[in-house]
Amino acid sequence: MGDVLVFAEYQHEHFPKSTLVAINAGLEMARKRGVQCVVAVLGENLDALAQKAARYGAAKVIALEHPALKNYLADAHAQALANLVKTIGAEYVMATATARGKDLMPRLAARLEAPMASDIITINDDGSVIRPMYAGNGMALVEMDGPVKVITVRSTAFDAAPESSSPSPVEKAAANIDQASLKMEFVGFNEIKSDRPQLTEARIVISGGRGLKSGENFTTVLEPLVDVVGAAMGASRAAVDAGFVPNDLQVGQTGKVVAPDLYIAVGISGAIQHLAGMKDSKVIVAINKDEEAPIFSVADYGLVADLFKAIPEMTEEVRKLKQA
Amino acid sequence: MKILVPLKRVPDPATTIRILADGTGIATDNVKWVINPFDEIAIEEALRIKERLKTGEVVLLTIGQSNWQEQLRTGLAMGADRAKLVVNDQPLDTLAIARVIAKIVAEEQPQLVILGKQAIDDDSNQVGQMLAELLGWPQATFASKVDIEGERCTVIREVDGGLETVAFPLPAVITTDLRLNEPRYASLPGIMKARKKELKEIPIGSLGLDLTPKLKIKELKAPPKRQAGRKVGSVEELVKLLHEEAKLI
Ligand SMILES: Cc1cc2nc3c(=O)[nH]c(=O)nc-3n(C[C@H](O)[C@H](O)[C@H](O)COP(=O)(O)OP(=O)(O)OC[C@H]3O[C@@H](n4cnc5c(N)ncnc54)[C@H](O)[C@@H]3O)c2cc1C
Ligand SMILES: Nc1ncnc2c1ncn2[C@@H]1O[C@H](COP(=O)(O)O)[C@@H](O)[C@H]1O
Numbered sequence: 001m002g003d004v005l006v007f008a009e010y011q012h013e014h015f016p017k018s019t020l021v022a023i024n025a026g027l028e029m030a031r032k033r034g035v036q037c038v039v040a041v042l043g044e045n046l047d048a049l050a051q052k053a054a055r056y057g058a059a060k061v062i063a064l065e066h067p068a069l070k071n072y073l074a075d076a077h078a079q080a081l082a083n084l085v086k087t088i089g090a091e092y093v094m095a096t097a098t099a100r101g102k103d104l105m106p107r108l109a110a111r112l113e114a115p116m117a118s119d120i121i122t123i124n125d126d127g128s129v130i131r132p133m134y135a136g137n138g139m140a141l142v143e144m145d146g147p148v149k150v151i152t153v154r155s156t157a158f159d160a161a162p163e164s165s166s167p168s169p170v171e172k173a174a175a176n177i178d179q180a181s182l183k184m185e186f187v188g189f190n191e192i193k194s195d196r197p198q199l200t201e202a203r204i205v206i207s208g209g210r211g212l213k214s215g216e217n218f219t220t221v222l223e224p225l226v227d228v229v230g231a232a233m234g235a236s237r238a239a240v241d242a243g244f245v246p247n248d249l250q251v252g253q254t255g256k257v258v259a260p261d262l263y264i265a266v267g268i269s270g271a272i273q274h275l276a277g278m279k280d281s282k283v284i285v286a287i288n289k290d291e292e293a294p295i296f297s298v299a300d301y302g303l304v305a306d307l308f309k310a311i312p313e314m315t316e317e318v319r320k321l322k323q324a
Numbered sequence: 325m326k327i328l329v330p331l332k333r334v335p336d337p338a339t340t341i342r343i344l345a346d347g348t349g350i351a352t353d354n355v356k357w358v359i360n361p362f363d364e365i366a367i368e369e370a371l372r373i374k375e376r377l378k379t380g381e382v383v384l385l386t387i388g389q390s391n392w393q394e395q396l397r398t399g400l401a402m403g404a405d406r407a408k409l410v411v412n413d414q415p416l417d418t419l420a421i422a423r424v425i426a427k428i429v430a431e432e433q434p435q436l437v438i439l440g441k442q443a444i445d446d447d448s449n450q451v452g453q454m455l456a457e458l459l460g461w462p463q464a465t466f467a468s469k470v471d472i473e474g475e476r477c478t479v480i481r482e483v484d485g486g487l488e489t490v491a492f493p494l495p496a497v498i499t500t501d502l503r504l505n506e507p508r509y510a511s512l513p514g515i516m517k518a519r520k521k522e523l524k525e526i527p528i529g530s531l532g533l534d535l536t537p538k539l540k541i542k543e544l545k546a547p548p549k550r551q552a553g554r555k556v557g558s559v560e561e562l563v564k565l566l567h568e569e570a571k572l573i
Contacts (some may be wrong), residue, residue: 011485073490074453092407099483103465106418106453115417115538118448133447133544137341138350141543184462185495187478187489204572229573237502247468247482247503254362254442254502256484262572273337279550283570285562291555300553300570303562312558317563318573 002091002147004030004037007052007081009100015052018203020160022096025123025153027161029092030059032125038062038088040174042080042175044070054139057164062088066175072100072185078107079182080175085112086150087173092127097152097257112172118149119257121157135253135276155200156259156280177277192246199249202232204262206276207251208244209236211267211288211307215244221308223267225315228322234258234278236268241243252277267307270295287311325380325472325494327370328434330425331363333388333395338510347543352499359395360438364402365500366489368507369470370438371403377472382407387424389413393521393523400518401510412528429459434495436477441466441499452499459487462492466501496540501571504518 006026009019023039030037036059041049046063053061064084068076085093093108094100097119111115122130128143129151199205206229208222226233235249251258253276263281268274270286270293279298286299289306296302303310335341335355342351357412367384374380384399384407386392396407410424429437442449443519456463469489471478482501556562566573
């Protein structure tokens with residue numbers, strides 16, 4: 001039986017919570033299979049990052065360095081990672097189902113002629129996994145055959161790996177890349193900067209829907225509440241499609257999956273595609289003027305009200321609480 | 325330019341999905357079947373590219389049962405030129421689907437394959453990326469804008485934290501995100517014309533591929549149901565509950 005290899009994604013020299021989730025899921029898989037969990041970091045000049053990756057209890061961290069890995073590109077990354085899988089004889093290759101994990105891992109699977117399970121929520125003792133299908137309306141028990149299996153994990157379904165007292169040994173390896181075969185070029189990244197907590201990491205998420213009616217209302221009505229509560233902001237697809245807020249705030253089946261301690265849905269009807277991205281939140285609050293809105297069927301606390309009256313009021317109430 | 329669009333037939337996203345009690349799948353009575361929404365976006369993008377370049381051909385492909393013809397006809401009615409149906413009724417995994425598409429790509433030699441980013445039934449989000457690797461082509465997943473100039477393609481991708489731009493030479497694989505375009509409806513003349521367009525059926529066995537699935541769904545179960553809570557009477561009461569009972573604010 002081969003080891004478990006985890007692809008450690010990073011941004012700005014930092015491992016987000018989603019990466020620590022992948023490491024923890026990798027550790028769990030390794031424990032259940034009686035093998036070791038190895039973490040792979042890909043890029044250029046990885047000394048500092050590799051040391052950071054060594055804090056989470058993996059048996060080993062491997063830093064794969066190559067100029068072609070400077071920016072993330074699917075072709076170079078899939079090649080380098082596939083070569084590493086073969087070198088160390090890994091049986092499971094795991095990452096989190098972030099935009100990058102979703103982009104890379106299927107390409108890797110094809111290169112290794114391996115089956116792949118996306119967005120899994122449970123690892124069973126025999127190595128089988130459970131994953132949602134049909135926008136979370138079905139939970140599939142999935143078995144994979146073959147010497148290598150590829151998995152992405154749902155970030156809300158596993159905890160982040162805790163810091164370990166002893167650092168993992170770090171190894172450097174030259175990435176084996178056939179540069180002539182690479183065709184993709186990174187042109188640029190238009191980053192949306194925000195001082196708010198990350199949507200997928202926040203303890204509280206407040207999302208707005210079409211009911212907000214405009215981008216300006218997001219700013220003037222919803223954001224004051226978001227900020228006084230210290231929440232992350234999310235949105236429905238309708239709000240994103242209408243251009244009220246950037247695309248990376250979309251919560252749902254085809255957007256981000258979140259499961260904060262508290263999720264407040266404002267002016268969101270609760271279509272199944274939206275519920276798929278938030279119904280595992282611990283406490284759900286819905287504020288909607290339509291008492292028949294399906295969002296109320298999953299809400300712990302429902303308030304039937306006009307949001308343009310309720311949200312400023314709520315902002316004021318919370319502000320009073322915080323000052324008290 | 326020749327563009328291949330692989331599409332899947334899925335339950336209409338507005339359908340309420342019921343899981344069969346024996347765990348073998350979903351109840352299919354009362355299900356309305358449609359083209360996977362992301363694949364409709366793929367068809368639309370292919371048609372727009374053809375219209376922009378004023379030349380080319382849009383070929384649809386589906387791997388499914390004979391009655392998936394219906395969705396291919398809809399795509400033809402939107403304006404695609406012809407279609408291929410690889411007839412299959414065995415369970416296939418994503419890698420097998422990608423292999424079949426790769427085989428058709430070898431026959432058709434398109435310069436671009438546009439797929440949906442994800443089929444909304446299996447929610448895998450895999451086939452496009454797998455296909456790109458099997459072909460050794462560049463990939464641009466989650467596309468929200470596609471520009472083609474000569475043999476060079478530039479794509480804006482929806483990724484975590486913003487928008488990323490990548491570029492590459494053709495041929496290539498692109499997968500669509502929701503904001504790439506708004507698919508057109510099939511017009512009445514389009515529907516009439518579609519009846520006469522070529523729709524070729526190919527038995528999957530004739531492709532000579534080993535398609536034994538390596539991933540098997542053993543059981544499909546309904547998720548635990550979330551209990552609906554209660555309605556509160558006022559903002560004041562809501563904040564009080566969140567503060568004192570839930571202790572979250
Ligand atoms: C392929 C596909 C993928 C999709 N993926 C996603 C996804 O990932 N995420 C997602 O969210 N959706 C997704 N959708 C879309 C989904 O089906 C719904 O259309 C969408 O979630 C609706 O957004 P909404 O609730 O903001 O808008 P609406 O359904 O229009 O609801 C607006 C709500 O606001 C309320 N409202 C209006 N004015 C006020 C007011 N003054 N005060 C209080 N309440 C008010 C209304 O009562 C209504 O309930 C997808 C759809 C498809 C087909
Ligand atoms: N049976 C199929 N026939 C043709 N294309 C398919 C099929 N299954 C998936 N695809 C394509 O692959 C995309 C991604 O599907 P998936 O990886 O299953 O989420 C879809 O949006 C389709 O474009």
